[in-house]
Amino acid sequence: MDFALLFAYAVHAGTPLLFATLGEMVTEKSGNLNLGVEGMMLMGAVMGFQVGIATSNPLLAVVGAAAAGALGGLIFAFLTVTLRANQVVSGLALTIFGTGFAGFFGQKLTGKIVPGPITTFFGEAKVPLLSDIPFVGKILFAQNLFVYFGYVAAIALGVYLFHTRKGLNLRAVGENPAAADASGINISLYKYTHILLGGALCGLGGAYLSLVYVPTWKENITAGRGWIAVALVIFTTWSPYRAIIGSYLFGCLDIIGFRIQDLKIKVSPYIIDMLPYIVTIVVLVFISMRKSKENAPPKGLGNPYFREDR
Amino acid sequence: MLFRIIKRTDLTGTQAVMFRTAAVFLALLTSSVFIIILGNNPFEVYASMLEGSFGSVYGIKETIIKTIPLVITSLGIAVAFKMKFWNIGAEGQIFMGAFAASYFALNHADIPRPALLVIMAAAGFLVGGLWALIPAIFKAQFGTNETLFTLMMNYIALKWVTYLQYGPWKDPGANGFPKIANFHDNAILPKVFGVHIGWIIAIVLIVIMYVFIHHTKRGFEISVIGESENTARYAGMNVKKIIITSILISGGICGLTGMIQASAVNNTLAVEVTGGVGYMAIITTWLAQLSAPVILLVSFLFAVLVQGGAYIQTAFQIPQSVASIIQGMILFFVLGSEFFIQYKLILNKSILKKEAKGGI
Known part of the structure; x- marks a missing residue:
């Protein structure tokens, strides 16, 4: 078995997870638990594909996907921030809606193939020099532009969260909205912009599936990856840097199920499918046992914040 | 802010039910847009949804089986x-x-x-x-x-x-x-x-x-x-x-x-x-x-x-996804309506007064 090739494929399979994980992470950092990831990914996937078919323009397709994901985020933000609705229920409703939305716009797209210009644009693009590094180069730098954009997005988000004033403010909103409010941070504005950004990232994750990974349209194209992304946010303990490794690891688990039989290991692929969720639980329990402040979920996660109720 | 949000204490049970009913109707109205795009008459679609759940003994049984x-x-x-x-x-x-x-x-x-x-x-x-x-x-x-x-x-x-x-x-x-x-x-x-x-x-x-x-x-x-x-x-x-x-x-x-x-x-x-x-x-x-x-x-x-x-999937060849959209819409609107049941918006008169003074 060629391990470099296997890992390169894991990065490919992990990229939609990376985008969705970053999206959910930035949403959760604002204190909102959006369980509509699956819905927003589907909205992005179908819109990206639709725009791609209509225009044959890769950039427009990606922008369309991000916009559709952000639309899902907007619905969620309006319900939970402005109208103070329950976050879990609103997220689940968003998943139902997104599934319907994708089915509705996707019914005429089934079986269609991504136009040539887009496939070429997202074809393999070796990074000069870096792709010559033995083993690692083949895994990380002989990928497509969309994958590289994933690295950039994750690192940019990490820098934003941990090294800028706005990122600090955002974390304050997620940890303790009352204190953030008192220090003059506009809570609603921060929540809205980051939930929308999160939705856009989830939409991009969906677009990777429909435009690059599959790349035809099929019903329920995400196949539960949105929920894996929710798990990944915990697994990588709310760090965009660790999200890179975590996503590719889960991407590896995603593809390894049926390949493991080549290695003559007698484990059912369905049992391997359980692993991401089991390790996520282990991580979740471990964080809560250690009570470390650094890796814990945002304190205000899931709790609505109303200034009047203080 | 132009509005102030205060907690309601005056809402009766009947009014709350009316709010929620109104939310469901608004959701159906919004979903109609999708149905019209598909080239169907929303009234016919809604009517046949009711027919599907109540129109026959089979339908009623199925509805009950799904309720349980x-x-x-x-x-x-x-x-x-x-x-x-x-x-x-x-x-x-x-x-x-x-x-x-x-x-x-x-x-x-x-x-x-x-x-x-x-x-x-x-x-x-x-x-x-x-x-x-x-x-x-x-x-x-x-x-x-x-x-x-x-x-x-x-x-x-x-x-x-x-x-x-x-x-x-x-x-x-x-x-x-x-x-x-x-x-x-x-x-x-x-x-x-x-x-x-x-x-x-x-x-x-x-x-x-x-x-x-x-x-x-x-x-x-x-x-x-x-x-x-x-x-x-x-x-x-x-x-x-x-x-x-x-x-x-x-x-x-x-x-x-x-x-x-x-x-x-x-x-x-x-x-x-x-x-x-x-x-x-x-x-x-x-x-x-x-x-x-x-x-x-x-x-x-x-x-x-x-x-x-x-x-409606069998009767109109309308994809099941439309039902999901309608469900999602109803949820959004009903979830949103809870806000108006629990709180009311009051025009902030002091701001208006200030603006009026500024105008003079």
Whole structure:
């Protein structure tokens, strides 16, 4: 078995997870638990594909996907921030809606193939020099532009969260909205912009599936990856840097199920499918046992914040 | 800000119902846009959704069959939610309950029917409850986030049932088709008036839960814990013990749903056994504000939506996705309407006055 090739494929399979994980992470950092990831990914996937078919323009397709994901985020933000609705229920409703939305716009797209210009644009693009590094180069730098954009997005988000004033403010909103409010941070504005950004990232994750990974349209194209992304946010303990490794690891688990039989290991692929969720639980329990402040979920996660109720 | 938001105290029950009804109508109006895009008449579509759920004996039976698991699961979830234990693991608890019941159905079909059914129900209740207990213990012990924990447990349960269906429990007599053998007649719940006995179980459970929450000591303790754990502790309640036993009941009821669905609806264990009921019931529970009688009403309305959605697919060739969109819309609008039930907006007169002065 060629391990470099296997890992390169894991990065490919992990990229939609990376985008969705970053999206959910930035949403959760604002204190909102959006369980509509699956819905927003589907909205992005179908819109990206639709725009791609209509225009044959890769950039427009990606922008369309991000916009559709952000639309899902907007619905969620309006319900939970402005109208103070329950976050879990609103997220689940968003998943139902997104599934319907994708089915509705996707019914005429089934079986269609991504136009040539887009496939070429997202074809393999070796990074000069870096792709010559033995083993690692083949895994990380002989990928497509969309994958590289994933690295950039994750690192940019990490820098934003941990090294800028706005990122600090955002974390304050997620940890303790009352204190953030008192220090003059506009809570609603921060929540809205980051939930929308999160939705856009989830939409991009969906677009990777429909435009690059599959790349035809099929019903329920995400196949539960949105929920894996929710798990990944915990697994990588709310760090965009660790999200890179975590996503590719889960991407590896995603593809390894049926390949493991080549290695003559007698484990059912369905049992391997359980692993991401089991390790996520282990991580979740471990964080809560250690009570470390650094890796814990945002304190205000899931709790609505109303200034009047203080 | 131009508006001030204040808590309502003046709203009567009837007005609240009117708000919610208005929300549903607005949702239907918005969904009409999608139906018109498809080139259909929204009125015809809505009318035939009703026809699909009420227009025939078959339709009515199907609607009731779809109501039953929603009601029972919602009742289970309500117990957990009452304590502000955000159990979103009903889906997994249903799977595990169905799994436990199926074990007896498949391996001990020689037991006389009533005894076997009771054993299956007990097994479903117990295993569903234990499945919910795992996150509850960690929550009580370490404060582990139960929302995320129970969500992950759903997927483990789903993969477990998938594993059984495609692996060790696969029916060798199904020509390689990945399905588990159908239950023996002894393991199938009887019908009463043409619908499986689950409807009687659902009604009995509604009464039991209503009495439990409102008229027993434990029910009262659950409500107190939900309001404030500290209050409960000062009052001398053993908070951990109450949480753990109540979650056992909550998960157990969801597990019972699994037994009923596997036995009466699917006649076997399959990955389709939950049909997403575990997630939908979270929504119905919340919309019913955890009240047992209202759960019946909301679950019924949801079943009408689901059954009607399936019907328009065959009648109009309208894809099932439209039904999902309508469902999503109704949820959005009803969730949004809660705000207007609890709060009202007041024009901030002082700001207006200032602006008026500035104008002069």
